[in-house]
Amino acid sequence: MSEGCFDLAKLAKEKGNIAFKRKDYAIARLLYTQAMEIDPSQYLYPLNSAIANLKLERWCDAESDATTALKLAPDNLAAIFRRGLARTELHHWSLARQDIQAFLDRGGSATEGHVVLAAITHLEATSTTNLINDRSSDSSEVFDNLPLDEISGFAVRDSKIGGKGVFATREFKRGDMILREKPLTTMTKSSVFADMEAGVRNMLPENLARFLSLHNAHTGDCEFPSRAAEIYTSNLLVFTNGTVGVGFRASRINHSCAPNVRHSFHSATGELRIYALGPIREGEEIFNMYFSGRYIYGVPRAVRQAELRMVFNFTCACAVCTLPTEAGQASDARRVRLAELSDRIPQFGLTEGVQRLRTAVDGVHLLREEGFLADADEFTRGAEVVCAYHSDWASAKYWAGVTYRTRLDEFGEGSGQVEQVREAFLEPKSIPTAGLGPQEDFGGIRLDWKA
Numbered sequence: 001m002s003e004g005c006f007d008l009a010k011l012a013k014e015k016g017n018i019a020f021k022r023k024d025y026a027i028a029r030l031l032y033t034q035a036m037e038i039d040p041s042q043y044l045y046p047l048n049s050a051i052a053n054l055k056l057e058r059w060c061d062a063e064s065d066a067t068t069a070l071k072l073a074p075d076n077l078a079a080i081f082r083r084g085l086a087r088t089e090l091h092h093w094s095l096a097r098q099d100i101q102a103f104l105d106r107g108g109s110a111t112e113g114h115v116v117l118a119a120i121t122h123l124e125a126t127s128t129t130n131l132i133n134d135r136s137s138d139s140s141e142v143f144d145n146l147p148l149d150e151i152s153g154f155a156v157r158d159s160k161i162g163g164k165g166v167f168a169t170r171e172f173k174r175g176d177m178i179l180r181e182k183p184l185t186t187m188t189k190s191s192v193f194a195d196m197e198a199g200v201r202n203m204l205p206e207n208l209a210r211f212l213s214l215h216n217a218h219t220g221d222c223e224f225p226s227r228a229a230e231i232y233t234s235n236l237l238v239f240t241n242g243t244v245g246v247g248f249r250a251s252r253i254n255h256s257c258a259p260n261v262r263h264s265f266h267s268a269t270g271e272l273r274i275y276a277l278g279p280i281r282e283g284e285e286i287f288n289m290y291f292s293g294r295y296i297y298g299v300p301r302a303v304r305q306a307e308l309r310m311v312f313n314f315t316c317a318c319a320v321c322t323l324p325t326e327a328g329q330a331s332d333a334r335r336v337r338l339a340e341l342s343d344r345i346p347q348f349g350l351t352e353g354v355q356r357l358r359t360a361v362d363g364v365h366l367l368r369e370e371g372f373l374a375d376a377d378e379f380t381r382g383a384e385v386v387c388a389y390h391s392d393w394a395s396a397k398y399w400a401g402v403t404y405r406t407r408l409d410e411f412g413e414g415s416g417q418v419e420q421v422r423e424a425f426l427e428p429k430s431i432p433t434a435g436l437g438p439q440e441d442f443g444g445i446r447l448d449w450k451a
C-alpha cells in the first residue's frame with residue numbers, strides 16, 4: 001500500500017536501515033515492524049525485521065518474521081536462511097536443517113549453509129538442556145532512554161477516558177514543571193499541511209519510531225493524504241508562539257475542558273514544557289487542553305465537543321463534558337459569560353478604570369468557579385495600565401503582579417509570555433501613559449483569590 005507520493009512504510013524501513021547500521025537494533029526492529037503494519041504486502045519489511053530480531057536474540061519473533069516474508073516471497077533465500085538460524089537457536093533441529101538444506105538447494109552460499117548445518121549437528125549432539133535464551137517476551141520499553149529528570153514524576157498508563165493517559169507518580173503544586181521534551185517535530189501553524197511531510201521525513205530514526213507509535217484518531221479517514229498526516233493531526237499541539245508540534249510523552253496526555261496542566265513551547269531551548277495549573281495528587285491523571293484557553297473556557301459543551309470531534313475525531317469525555325444536565329447547563333452559562341467578559345476587556349478606555357478592573361475581577365472569579373485554573377491573565381493583563389494612568393502605583397503593581405505570577409506559573413521562567421509582562425511588573429511607571437490622567441485610587445478592587 002503506497003500512500004500517494006508519501007510512502008510512510010518505505011520511510012520507516014529506510015530509517016530502520018539507518019538505525020540498523022548504527023547498531024541500534026531495537027529502534028530498527030520497531031521501525032521495520034511499523035513498516036509491516038503500514039504495508040503488510042511488502043516482504044522486505046518482515047525480512048529486515050527478522051535480522052533485527054536475530055541481532056536482539058528474539059528468536060521466536062525472528063522465526064515468525066522470516067515465515068511472514070516467505071509467505072510473500074516463497075523463494076527468498078535470505079528469509080529461508082534467517083528462519084533456519086532462528087530455528088537453530090530455538091533448538092528446532094529438524095526444521096532448522098530443512099530450512100538450511102532448502103537454502104543450499106536453491107543456490108544459497110554453500111560456505112554459509114554448510115557452516116550452519118555443521119553447527120546444528122554439533123549443537124544437537126551436545127545440547128543437554130532445552131533452556132533457550134529467547135528475548136521475544138521481553139517487552140522492555142525501548143523509548144525509555146531519555147534522561148531520568150525528564151521522565152520522573154509521571155507515568156504512561158491505561159486511562160479510563162480512552163487508550164493511554166499520563167499519570168502523576170508524585171505530588172505537584174501549581175507552577176511545577178511536569179515534563180519537558182524536544183518535540184518530535186514543529187512547524188509554523190500556517191504551513192502545517194505543506195510542511196508536515198518534510199517534518200516527518202526529517203525525523204531521526206528513533207523519533208520516527210516514536211511518532212509512529214502514537215495514537216491515530218483518523219485511521220483510514222479519506223480526508224487525509226497520508227497516515228503521517230493522520231498521526232500528526234491526532235497528536236498536534238498548538239503553541240502560543242504560532243507554531244504547532246507533536247511531542248512524544250506529551251502526546252499521551254488526554255484532553256480536559258478543565259485541565260490541570262498547560263503546555264507551551266520555549267523557543268530559547270526548543271523544548272515543549274508542561275506545567276501544573278494546580279495541586280495534582282499522586283496517581284491523578286494529567287489533563288491538558290488541546291485548544292487554546294479562550295476556545296475552551298469561553299464556549300459551551302456542544303460547541304467544544306463539535307470542535308474537538310472535527311479536529312481530533314473524539315467525543316470529549318472529560319469531567320466537565322460529562323457533568324449531569326443541570327450542572328452542565330450551569331457550566332455552559334459560566335463559559336458563555338466568560339466569553340462576554342473577555343470580549344469586553346479590550347474595549348475599555350483609560351478613563352474606565354473601575355469598570356475595567358471589575359471586569360477583570362468578575363472574569364477571574366468566574367474562571368475559578370468553573371474550575372478553570374489557567375488564563376487569568378487574559379482578564380488581568382493591561383489592568384495595570386489604567387491604574388498607572390491614574391497614578392495608583394500600588395494597584396498598578398498589584399494587577400501587573402497577578403498577570404506576571406500567572407504567566408510564571410503557567411509558562412515558566414524564561415518564557416516569552418513572562419518577558420512580555422516583566423517590565424510593567426517591575427516598574428509600572430515605565431508604562432508609556434503612566435501618570436497622564438487625574439489621580440484615582442482603585443485600592444478597593446482586588447481579587448478574592450490569591451494569585
Ligand SMILES: C[S@@+](CC[C@H](N)C(=O)[O-])C[C@H]1O[C@@H](n2cnc3c(N)ncnc32)[C@H](O)[C@@H]1O
Nearest residue numbers: 162163164215217251252254255314316317318
Ligand atoms: C493525543 S492522544 C492522547 C493519548 C491517547 N489516549 C493514547 O492512547 O495515546 C488523543 C486521543 O486520546 C483520546 N482522548 C483524549 N482526550 C480525550 C477526552 N477528553 N475524551 C475522550 N477521548 C480522549 C482520543 O482517542 C484522542 O484521539
